Amino acid sequence: MTNEWCGWREATERALYGPDNGFYTRPGGPGPAGHFRTSVHASPLYAGAVASLLCRVDTALGRPDELALVDVGAGRGELLTGVLAALPAEVSARVRPCAVERAARPEGIDPRIDWRGELPAPGSVSGLLFANEWLDNVPVEVVETDEDGVPRRVLVRADGTERLGEPVDGADAAWLRRWWAPPLTADAAGGGSPGLRAEIGRPRDEAWARAVRTLRAGLAVAADYAHERGDRPLFGTLTGFRDGREVPPVPDGSCDITAHVALDACAGPSAERLTQRAALHALGVTGRRPPLTLAATDPSGYVRALSEAGAAAELTDPAGLGGFGWLMEPVGGACAGLLKGWDA
DSSP, rough: OSSSSSEHHHHHHHHHHHHOOTTTTTTTOOOGGGGGOHHHOHHHHHHHHHHHHHHHHHTTTTTOSSEEEEEEOOOTTHHHHHHHHSSSSHTTTEEEEEEEEEEOOOOTTTTTTEEEESOOOTTTTTEEEEEESSSGGSSSSEEEEOOTTTTEEEEEESSSSSEEEEEOOHHHHHHHHHHHHHTOOOOOOOSSOOOOOEEEEEEHHHHHHHHHHHHEEEEEEEEOBBOOOGGOOOOOBOEEEEEEEEOOOOOOOEEEEHHHHHHHHHHHHHHHEEEEHHHHHHOOOOOOOTTTHHHHHHHHHHHHHHHHHHEEEEEEETTGGGGGGGEEEEESSSSTTTTTTOOO
C-alpha cells in the first residue's frame, strides 16, 4: 500500500475496500463479525425486529407480488439470513432479498439472496432498504483548524502519520458552515480555535440519497451511531477497530476505520428520525423481564425468556446500541409513520 500523503477519504477507501488488502474485501477475511459487535451480531432479536418492520412495509404497500429487502453493507449476509428465517411463510415466499456488499459472496449463503457490489438501479424495487452501520464506513475527509483557526484538510499516510493540507473550500466548506456547529468554522478569515477537528459528511449525504432513490415505493432505513448539529464533538470521532478493540485509525488495511454519522445532514425532507431504543420498542423488542411466576410453572421457558430479555436490554440500552440513530425515509407516502405513536 502506498505511503504517500493524501486525504483521509482516499486513504480510507483504499484501506477498507482495496482489491487485495482491503479490510472488508480481502479474500478469506472474517468480515465485520470478526472485529466488532453490531446489533446484527448481538442477538437474533434484531433480525426479528427488521422482519417485523418488513411485514409492516408489506402491509402498507398492499402485499405486492414481489417485496424487496435490500441490505446495504451486508457484511457476510447475517442480517438477511436472520430476517428470512424470521418471516412468516406467506411473506417469505414473496420476498426478493438483495445484499449490497463490496466483499465477495460468502460460501453457503441462501441461494435466494442476490449478491451485488452496487445498489440496484434507481426506482427499480419496492419494499424495505436497510443499512445497518453502513454510512459510518463511507469514507469522508477529516479537517482540523490550524493555529489561526482556519479549517484545513488533514493529510495522512498509510502508517497513520498526519499533517495539515490546504484550507477547506468549495462544497466541503459549505457543508461545514451548514452542518458543523461553531466553534469550528469554514470561514477563511479564521475565528475558530486551533486543533479542532471534524469529519465532512457530504459523501455520506450523497451515498444515502442514492440508496433512497433505488426505491420506487417503500421505506429506507439507516441505523448508525450518530450525532446532531448542536452536539458535534470538538475533536471529531474518527477511530479504528480490530479484534473487538478500539485502536488508532491507521489506513493500512489492518483495521476498520469509522466515524460517527451526521444523520441530520443525510435526512431528506420526509425523513423521520428516532433512537434505536424507540424503534425497537415500537417493533416489540422491549427487554422486559419475564414474571417470576413463570419460573415455577415453566423453568426452561423462564430461562429462555430471561436470556431474551437480556439480549433485548443490550439492543435498547440508551448508553449503548439503543442510543444509535435510525433515519427512516418513506418513498411514495404509503410507508410514512410506520413506527409513530410508540414510547421511547
